[in-house]
Amino acid sequence: MALYQLCLIPNLGFSKIIQIGEAQSSSLFKAKCCNHVHRPIQCKAFTVSNQANPCRYADFGPSVWDYDFIQSLTSEFLDNELYAQQRNELKEEVRTMLCTMKNPLYQLELIDDLQRLGVAYHFKNEINNILNHVYKNVDSLMEEKNLYFTALKFRLLRENVYLISAGTDFTALGEKLGFARDKIVENFVWTVAFSFLPHFGHLRRVLTKVNALITTIYDIYDVYGTLEELELFTDVVSRWDINAIDTLPEYMKICFLELYNFVDEFARDILKEKGHQILSYLAKVWADLCKAYLTEAKWHFSGYAPSLEVYIDTAWISIGATVILIHCYFSTPNPIRMEDLKYLEEYSNIIRTSSKTFRLVNDLGTQRREIEDGDIIKSIQCYMHDTGASEQFAREHIKAMICATWKKMNEDVYYSPFPPSFTEIALNMIRTSLRMYQHGDAHSIQDTKSTKWKSSLLFDAIPIP
Numbered sequence: 001m002a003l004y005q006l007c008l009i010p011n012l013g014f015s016k017i018i019q020i021g022e023a024q025s026s027s028l029f030k031a032k033c034c035n036h037v038h039r040p041i042q043c044k045a046f047t048v049s050n051q052a053n054p055c056r057y058a059d060f061g062p063s064v065w066d067y068d069f070i071q072s073l074t075s076e077f078l079d080n081e082l083y084a085q086q087r088n089e090l091k092e093e094v095r096t097m098l099c100t101m102k103n104p105l106y107q108l109e110l111i112d113d114l115q116r117l118g119v120a121y122h123f124k125n126e127i128n129n130i131l132n133h134v135y136k137n138v139d140s141l142m143e144e145k146n147l148y149f150t151a152l153k154f155r156l157l158r159e160n161v162y163l164i165s166a167g168t169d170f171t172a173l174g175e176k177l178g179f180a181r182d183k184i185v186e187n188f189v190w191t192v193a194f195s196f197l198p199h200f201g202h203l204r205r206v207l208t209k210v211n212a213l214i215t216t217i218y219d220i221y222d223v224y225g226t227l228e229e230l231e232l233f234t235d236v237v238s239r240w241d242i243n244a245i246d247t248l249p250e251y252m253k254i255c256f257l258e259l260y261n262f263v264d265e266f267a268r269d270i271l272k273e274k275g276h277q278i279l280s281y282l283a284k285v286w287a288d289l290c291k292a293y294l295t296e297a298k299w300h301f302s303g304y305a306p307s308l309e310v311y312i313d314t315a316w317i318s319i320g321a322t323v324i325l326i327h328c329y330f331s332t333p334n335p336i337r338m339e340d341l342k343y344l345e346e347y348s349n350i351i352r353t354s355s356k357t358f359r360l361v362n363d364l365g366t367q368r369r370e371i372e373d374g375d376i377i378k379s380i381q382c383y384m385h386d387t388g389a390s391e392q393f394a395r396e397h398i399k400a401m402i403c404a405t406w407k408k409m410n411e412d413v414y415y416s417p418f419p420p421s422f423t424e425i426a427l428n429m430i431r432t433s434l435r436m437y438q439h440g441d442a443h444s445i446q447d448t449k450s451t452k453w454k455s456s457l458l459f460d461a462i463p464i465p
Helices: 002-008 015-024 027-034 069-072 081-100 104-117 122-138 149-161 184-192 198-226 225-239 241-249 248-274 279-302 308-318 320-333 338-345 348-372 377-387 393-414 420-436 448-458
Strands: none
Touching: 002 393, 015 348, 081 104, 081 122, 104 122, 104 149, 104 198, 122 149, 122 198, 184 198, 184 420, 184 448, 198 225, 198 279, 198 320, 225 241, 225 248, 225 279, 241 248, 241 393, 248 279, 248 320, 279 320, 308 377, 320 338, 320 348, 320 420, 348 377, 348 393, 348 420, 377 393, 393 420
């Protein structure tokens, strides 16, 4: 009732329409519509006898509106204090309705009504707060499984300039690029282990997309692309120029477009929500990743066997942890601090150490599969090549290196300049890698053992005795 009455109060965008409607039903209006009235200036269509260049003729007829209609658009209610008070009371009643509704579906329906009635501008702050909450907390909203709620949410967010995707195009990457691994569940498992807290739902959605892109781009460099194509792709990513996409083969165009659109959308979201322009940081970290991939690809195509030290200098970046952690920093609810941006750009100690540890753990778990697939040599083979050690001895040496980097990681966490939530995720990234690669490559291989624990984590109900 308050919303209905609010729409009828003058000066809310409806009074002039109502007055015109009343005028239309008046006898004066009918008389003027039925009798053509002479006006001081009136344009009429005419024909030209020039047959070589005839003009078209359109007889639209005289206007049914007299000038008095425009000149009389005034309201007796504009300066009436009684109506002003009533209007303000109704506005407060509707504002209370918006803020006290517990069900997000009802809130969105009310926002939809307000926008359709043309009075939503009175509640701009309240509507922005509600839409921000819906945008960031979709995972915790039970109505997400309701098709009506999903459609309404999508439309309202898009109408209010929220960059929300119409669907998940990522891990579709596996369908568009048949050579790439389609690992949507595994990509999400990583993010749940990074942080399972309910208010980090937005972070999990972002990082799942990041993981999907890392996996696909890695497969382009490791499995499918020629060296010439990989050099082109690295150049385009380094330049971050959408206009350079025409130099790429079709399958690389698909991948770069997904990467470019995701990063651009993510950067604009952060600019809108936190007031910081972060595109340069994101473009740099993706370019560094592709440069590391290209270096490893050159090793592979040339048959070069790097020393363990040379390998680690590149491989701590090619594992993708820098990309994950930098997107993670911007995805947490914490405010962005200017001093943190410098540490992110320089890859501070906690980023470097966690990335190195992640790489060594990955190598232990994936080494045998990747040898069979013809992948580049990894840390174990590098150490064997350097020292002549057996594979078993080399594996023990890598395990010792992991223990050493864990100790360094503990020190880096203590002196970290970043918020505790960020350092906790950096630690959880290593813990998750230990689980994912404990018995082989559980990210890529879907054997019974790995499938069972992933299903237990995400899909199987907890039995209650």
